Amino acid sequence: MATFVLVHGAMHGAWCWRDVRDRLSDAGHRVFTPTLTGQGDRRQALTPEVGVETHVCDLTDLLWFEDLRGVHLVLHSYSGILAGPVAQRADGRLASVVFLAAFLADPGQSLLDVQPPHVAARYLETASAEGDGWRLPASADFLDQWGVTDPALRRWVGPRLTDFPLRCQTEAVDYRADALDSVRKVYIRHTSPALNSLTPFHRRARISGWETYDLCCGHDTMLAVPNETADLLHRISAPETGRPRA
Template structure:
């Protein structure tokens, strides 16, 4: 049996893993799916100070307080940029990292550095116009961008999306790549649709020889294809 730490992406919370968590737990695994500061049920903690370092601390502290070892870290979307700093802080507690349609950055880059320029410009404009200069406003229309097609799923997930701290998009991510390099890594591609802004991250994973897997669904794999997601995570854990 394996220990999993499931980390959500932008505007989400631990709630998005509900079905995947239940499937893995029912099969005997231990699963933690926290909500990062300012997200999900912690939305009331959104402040101008919340940034990448805050979320790295969220995860490193959880690993320490729970005294977890041999952990399978699973990162969705935005959370991919946390991999390097978390591995640097807590690499001895980790066995593998699965990147579910996740963004990758090199040391010193920020999230907007690896987004297409037109997307970065649009986000900056939205933050300035409707986010008080400090957060990207949550909007259910993002679900269409992410390929969530089921009307019932959209109706359930849309109201749960939360404003996203802008610093998490602009903070440079500093880390020693060595601890992350030492872990087994899998990058999971979604295909219905594949988001073009993830192409640089996929290409980087391939160039480094990481294992590449595919789930035929949209970006929110844990919502659209929970059984396939859970099975993939178990398969990866079985090999490491």
């Protein structure tokens, strides 16, 4: 069976993978769900100094200390921009990188660089006005943005969201342009509702010949459709997985 490292996006934590982790584990897979510094159950470590490099180290340290190999690295949303630096430092430990409704960033780009300009401006303004200039406060507005509509799910997710450090959005990623060339790459798009900010990355994946898949749900796929998300990851990890599809 496969080894998965499931990485959450902004304002989340390992908690969001609970049902996906359990389903994959029940199928016999080895599953790790790290919480990035300053998020979720590690929110006490949230400081202005937490940035992209902090989170890259979180993941590369996990790979090394646990001596993980043949890893299917699943990156949701914000964490997609960590792919290049992690792959470069992973010393051949990755079997694939799965971009789950994720952002992509080329060397020298930050998360805000790859966001639509009006979204980047709103985040900067909010951090300045409401986040002491260094954090983006978590709020129910993000549940609306991510298409989380189920009332019970909103009640469970909302209180668990964590303020997100602005440095994670402004710090550029640093890696060689060819760091991901030898790694299998998969992009999973969500479609109901879609998030327009992610459209360019799905298009890029298609043009580049990556494997692509769709999930009919909102942005937080692991929360909205955990069984379907886990089952798709299981299929992707199987040796007989087919080639790209729309």
